[in-house]
Amino acid sequence: MSALAIALAIPSAHAQYRGPVSETAPLFALDTPTSYANTPFTPPVESMVLPWERLVKRLNRHGIGIVVDYTSESAMVLNAGHAGDAGYAHQIGVELDLDWEKLVGWRGFVTHAVIVNRAGHNLATDLGEKSLNGFQEIYGGGGNVGVHLVYVYGTQNLLKDRMQVAIGKMPVNIDFANSPLFCTFMNKSNCGIPKSLTRTAAGYGTYPGSTWGARIRYWPLHGVYAQTGLYGVNPYLNTNQYDRTGFRMGTELYTGVYIPTEIGLIPSFGKNQLVGHYKFGVAYDSSNYRDLYYDAAMNPAAATGQPYRWTNGKTQLWLQGDQMIVRNGHGPLQGMYVLAGATKSQGENSPYDWQVYAGLVDRGFFRSRPKDTFGVEWSETFASRQLVASQWIRYRQGRSLPGNATYPQSHLMTFEATYNIHVFRGLSIQPDYQHIWRTNLQADKPQVDAVGLKIHAVL
Structure with a gap:
């Protein structure tokens, strides 16, 4: 799942700094919530083509937001018996945002839609x-689809912007367990969200997949929010069995509902307004899932040869935080952040029980390069103990293993x-190194070393 990482300071009527603003269009226009700040109308991205940028700004004033961009990611293995193996993948995206107050006078109502083209080879x-x-x-x-609908949904601001309601066909991860800092990185383990969440529950739909759902967010105080949602669960999302293009609107394959709830705190410390984001979330998926160890008689299914029993529902938890510790300049991302979760x-x-991560992201470390960004991140994911126990039984019997293992x-x-090197307006080039255990x-x-290159260009 991609993130198109551009971050600019956006003045707020309620707070001097809004914290990290993820202008990831056309991935999603996600504003990590801060004081009374909700999903914005459209991200004010930097454009390579100045006449086009001027046109877009004129359209913005009339309630129309358009973003067109291209992201490519190439990687090559250096060792592990696959030295020289390489892969290229890209996304071309288009976002359309409409502010209906400017268009027809409907105060506080905005709609968002994104389509993408993805193609390439998965090196992993x-x-x-x-x-x-x-x-x-x-x-x-x-991937490898000419046009894929990512989402189409609307947001309505209420109670003097203290409350926002969203409804439509949308991914869960544009609102829950997310951070604009995650997609500083190319590795899929954390970009968008910690992938253990979406790979363990079909209900946690993640970009570019989406299901019908609704979300409500409320700000009781500046810098404190609570939000909850209700989404359909589609275990066939992004598969040919359902609808590879994303345009299928039916719910006939839904198996339950996914209910995430999150509480967030956004403090700001000292004269330099060092912003932090801290969130705790819990989610319940009402669908039925196969047990990873027991059969219906509560015996090890791998030993008895009987089908694994069905279980009803599953629960997920997340605890995340990031904190700016050094400010390098004016703006929400102009500084050094530490993050962990x-x-x-x-x-x-x-199949995946725990995932833990920690990292550092620093933008503007070199005063002569204020828009360059450096990042390091470590992540570790643990398989479910029940899955591992079942796999060992089958392995000792010489049988194939679940979990694609x-x-x-x-x-x-x-x-x-x-x-990330900011080359010039609307263009960045990002050399990358990854080590996998x-x-x-x-x-x-074996351990794997890989080098990569990410290119992001905005029309």
Whole structure:
């Protein structure tokens, strides 16, 4: 899942700094919530073509927002018996935002729509990596399709902007368990959201997939918010069995509802207004999932040969935080942020149990390069103990393993260092290095080093 990482300061009527503003269009126009700040009308991105930018700004004044951009991610393996293997993937995206107050006088109502074209090769598959890790986060659902509908939804601001209601066909991750800092990185483990959430519950629909749903966010105080949502669960999202293009609007394959709830705190410290974002969330998926160990008689299904029993529902938790510790200039991302977090999924029916991560993102470290961004991140994901126990039984019997594994799984670690170079208006080039331990969470897999290059251009 891609993020088009542009971040600019946007003045707020309620606070001098709004914190990290993710202008990730056309991925999604996500404003990480701060004091009374909700999903914005349209992201004011930097454009390569000045006449086009001037036209877009004129359209913005009349309630029409348009963003067109291109992102490519290329990566090459340096070792692990696959030296020289390389992959290229890209996304071309178009976002259309409409402010209906400016268009027809409907105060506080805005609609958002995104379509993308994705194509390319997933390098991770060359190494037998079929879990949540990937060298190119831009590759994923919606790949190799001419036109893919990501979302179409509307937001309504209420109570003097203290409340916002969103409804439509939309991903869960544009609002929950997200951070604009995640997609500083190319590795798929965290970009968009910690991938253990979406890979353990079909209800956590993530970009570029979407289901029908609704979300409500309320600000009782400046810098404090609570939000909850209700989304359809579609286990076939982004598959040919359902609708690879995203334009199928039916709910006949939905299996339940996904209900996430999140509480957030956005403090600001000292004269330099060092902004932080802290959030705790819990979600429940009402769908039925196969147990990873027991059969219907509560015996190990791998030993009895009986089908794994069905379980009803699963719960997920997340705890996340980021904090600016040094300010390098004026603006929400002009400084050094540290970030860390953890997710937990229900082990009996979730292939990935825990995921933990930590990192650092620094923008404007060099005064002569105020828009360059440096980042390092580490992430570790643990397989469910029930899954691992079942795999060991089957492995000792010489049988094939669940979880797309060739050896009992355990945990996966990734490390990434990246540097985003702002070349000129609307264009950035990002060299990248990744080191992976235990691809596909398997101890018998060698460590992998890979180098990559990300290019992002806005029309």
